[in-house]
Amino acid sequence: MKAKAAVLVGDNNIEIRELDVPVDPPPGGAILAVEGCGMCGSDIKQYHGGTARAGIMSYPVIPGHETVGRIAKIDVEGVRRWGLKEGDRVAVHGIAPCGTCSGCMADSKCIDSFYYGFRSLHERSGLWGGFAQYMEIVPRTKLYPVSDSLSIEDALLFNPLAAGYDWLLAHGELQVGETVLILGSGQRGLACVVAAVEAGASQIIVTGLRSDAFKLDIARQLGATVTMIAEDEDIPGRIAELTNGRGVDLVCDTTPYVFEPVLDAIKAVRNKGRIVLSGLKDSRLMDGFPLDTLMMKQIRMIGVLASGHWATQQAIRVIESGRLPLGLMHTHSLPIDLLERGIKTLAGEIPGERALHVSILAQA
Ligand SMILES: [Zn+2]
Numbered sequence: 079m080k081a082k083a084a085v086l087v088g089d090n091n092i093e094i095r096e097l098d099v100p101v102d103p104p105p106g107g108a109i110l111a112v113e114g115c116g117m118c119g120s121d122i123k124q125y126h127g128g129t130a131r132a133g134i135m136s137y138p139v140i141p142g143h144e145t146v147g148r149i150a151k152i153d154v155e156g157v158r159r160w161g162l163k164e165g166d167r168v169a170v171h172g173i174a175p176c177g178t179c180s181g182c183m184a185d186s187k188c189i190d191s192f193y194y195g196f197r198s199l200h201e202r203s204g205l206w207g208g209f210a211q212y213m214e215i216v217p218r219t220k221l222y223p224v225s226d227s228l229s230i231e232d233a234l235l236f237n238p239l240a241a242g243y244d245w246l247l248a249h250g251e252l253q254v255g256e257t258v259l260i261l262g263s264g265q266r267g268l269a270c271v272v273a274a275v276e277a278g279a280s281q282i283i284v285t286g287l288r289s290d291a292f293k294l295d296i297a298r299q300l301g302a303t304v305t306m307i308a309e310d311e312d313i314p315g316r317i318a319e320l321t322n323g324r325g326v327d328l329v330c331d332t333t334p335y336v337f338e339p340v341l342d343a344i345k346a347v348r349n350k351g352r353i354v355l356s357g358l359k360d361s362r363l364m365d366g367f368p369l370d371t372l373m374m375k376q377i378r379m380i381g382v383l384a385s386g387h388w389a390t391q392q393a394i395r396v397i398e399s400g401r402l403p404l405g406l407m408h409t410h411s412l413p414i415d416l417l418e419r420g421i422k423t424l425a426g427e428i429p430g431e432r433a434l435h436v437s438i439l440a441q442a
């Protein structure tokens with residue numbers, strides 16, 4: 079059996095290839111018939127060569143780490159441990175820590191994590207990424223059953239939506255009735271809106287750029303109470319008005335690269351409030367950080383990365399509930415052959431395309 083796969087062979091260079099699907103799954107593992115795979119900023123960075131330059135992976139590799147598919151083959155040990163069988167539909171957690179290394183034992187970073195979408199093509203079949211028709215699954219992987227009734231596009235929202243639950247609820251400890259400011263209206267900013275709605279926040283305020291106006295429309299339809307254009311408004315000033323001078327209980331900065339939102343967050347949060355930082359700033363150092371304000375206001379700042387098991391379960395639950403119009407987040411579906419166009423679409427590099435969530439469909 080053959081699988082069509084998009085292989086990243088170098089910076090900005092994807093080749094579509096036919097690869098052999100192994101007869102047997104890896105010991106204790108499974109083989110997934112991929113239905114589709116979502117994408118995020120990591121895919122853009124990987125495509126442009128940033129991940130290879132950082133030494134995290136080397137070419138060639140099949141990218142794609144936000145995968146949903148059906149179990150095509152499963153080892154008898156996999157049946158026993160996962161409680162799954164051939165034909166079952168699952169979402170795949172893209173990061174599989176080993177659970178036993180010195181890092182895992184210290185509740186720190188696994189030194190031997192298995193990252194789907196970043197493994198060498200030269201390892202076994204090479205089918206370790208979601209932008210292919212089949213993917214091998216190693217035994218340590220977390221697999222989440224997904225309802226057969228969902229569209230693949232809705233199912234693929236499991237990954238971005240999980241971030242909202244992880245960042246606002248698990249780390250930000252958002253409580254019912256609290257006020258929250260979400261800086262940035264990309265797929266993860268909107269995921270934070272969903273989590274805030276579900277947690278019962280009293281005010282959900284979202285910022286975006288002028289070019290993000292359509293995303294702010296979606297934010298309001300999902301339940302944001304106020305949206306603001308960052309270039310046009312004094313964000314801390316508006317927050318003061320909206321909260322009678324008190325400030326919001328929780329801020330989440332999802333904006334990549336820029337520092338201004340971090341300064342806005344410090345001004346907009348209430349005394350003893352919390353700020354969750356999830357927008358990486360490309361390793362740049364920040365001048366003029368108001369350190370004393372942090373202490374004077376007794377602010378708690380929390381850095382977050384990726385999302386965990388509980389958050390992934392919550393994301394799948396809210397998608398399956400059908401309670402929110404989550405399909406609004408989905409903007410593009412493309413076949414594997416057009417992965418390059420999909421990445422450029424998400425990156426905003428294709429004039430006229432307005433992307434929020436892009437799905438690559440394996441069987442299309
Ligand atoms: Zn991702």
Ligand SMILES: [Zn+2]
Pocket residue numbers: 175176177178179180181182183187188189190191
């Ligand atoms: Zn480990």
